Amino acid sequence: DVKVTQSSRYLVKRTGEKVFLECVQDMDHENMFWYRQDPGLGLRLIYFSYDVKMKEKGDIPEGYSVSREKKERFSLILESASTNQTSMYLCASSGGKYNSPLHFGNGTRLTVT
Amino acid sequence: SQQGEEDPQALSIQEGENATMNCSYKTSINNLQWYRQNSGRGLVHLILIRSNEREKHSGRLRVTLDTSKKSSSLLITASRAADTASYFCATTMVRRNEKLTFGTGTRLTIIP
Numbered sequence: 001d002v003k004v005t006q007s008s009r010y011l012v013k014r015t016g017e018k019v020f021l022e023c024v025q026d027m028d029h030e031n032m033f034w035y036r037q038d039p040g041l042g043l044r045l046i047y048f049s050y051d052v053k054m055k056e057k058g059d060i061p062e063g064y065s066v067s068r069e070k071k072e073r074f075s076l077i078l079e080s081a082s083t084n085q086t087s088m089y090l091c092a093s094s095g096g097k098y099n100s101p102l103h104f105g106n107g108t109r110l111t112v113t
Numbered sequence: 114s115q116q117g118e119e120d121p122q123a124l125s126i127q128e129g130e131n132a133t134m135n136c137s138y139k140t141s142i143n144n145l146q147w148y149r150q151n152s153g154r155g156l157v158h159l160i161l162i163r164s165n166e167r168e169k170h171s172g173r174l175r176v177t178l179d180t181s182k183k184s185s186s187l188l189i190t191a192s193r194a195a196d197t198a199s200y201f202c203a204t205t206m207v208r209r210n211e212k213l214t215f216g217t218g219t220r221l222t223i224i225p
Contacts, residue, residue, distance in 0.1 A: 004155070033213075035215075040217060041217065042201065042215045042216055042217035042218055043156075043201070043203075043215040044215075045212060045213075045214070048212075058212070059214075090155055090156070092155075092156075099143055099144050099161075099205055101146060101158035101161060102148075102156070102158060102203075102213060103158070104155030104156045104157070105155050106153075106154050106155045107153070107154065107155055
């Protein structure tokens with residue numbers, strides 16, 4: 001079974017801090033994704049990556065950046081955390097070129113105070 | 114904006130009954146997927162239906178797709194307490210294969 005591991009389940013940070021959310025997958029998947037989930041808004045795509053050192057903006061990239069230095073690891077960076085970035089962050093991976101099912105981690109609930 | 118919208122937003126039924134959830138979308142798609150999310154957890158993939166398919170089954174799940182109406186339905190038969198979860202549809206659009214866009218979800222509660 002594919003395992004997608006997010007480094008923290010809960011995280012509390014202060015406004016202005018730089019925040020790193022880490023995600024690791026163990027199935028040699030090419031594709032990795034970061035979503036945020038908010039009540040009433042569903043899941044919204046922040047960034048995705050189809051290869052090492054490659055990244056593409058999703059629907060809501062503002063205030064975020066990503067890093068993919070190794071195939072198994074995809075990091076989401078909040079350059080200067082703000083209270084409106086309080087959310088559940090979900091990492092996912094998939095194999096194949098397109099249209100493959102996503103495998104999700106259990107999420108990181110980030111609170112910015 | 115959301116590509117997929119689920120209906121209803123919340124559904125409560127008795128254990129053993131069938132549950133039907135609907136998803137509508139706005140633009141032409143390559144495929145449509147359904148996912149389940151247990152409270153506080155990540156999403157789990159349930160089933161994928163391609164745009165040239167009309168119906169698909171997997172165990173107690175039945176998915177239909179009507180591309181002329183831009184809608185899909187997920188039927189869970191003989192519901193169990195363990196089916197209590199949120200259910201999301203997600204689509205990949207024609208010429209935007211790389212993006213999987215999720216709806217806002219249906220919260221299903223099975224009453225024992």
